[in-house]
Amino acid sequence: MLAVWRILAQDPFLLEARSLFVPCNSHSLQILIGDILNIPYYKIVHTQLTSIITIFRASPKQLALL
Incomplete structure (x- = not known):
């Protein structure tokens, strides 16, 4: 989970949106x-x-078929 959090924190689209990243918190994930x-x-x-x-x-x- 922490690895995904670090990857998302580096995404330029999310940085422009000024997203807040708090690991291990279900509400912040939502x-x-x-x-x-x-x-x-x-x-x-x-x-x-x-x-x-x-x-x-x-x-x-x-x-x-899929």
Whole structure:
């Protein structure tokens, strides 16, 4: 967990968002994820991934192939 915390603390997108990093704290992890999803680049990626997942979940044949 500490290794992930260190990696995230060096991410330039998160540094621009002025995110607060507190290791081993579930609430701060939830806040961090919220901060990540508010960054435009990650918001676009999240939206695209959500649409792909929705399509696969709605199609049993494609889900079985995956």
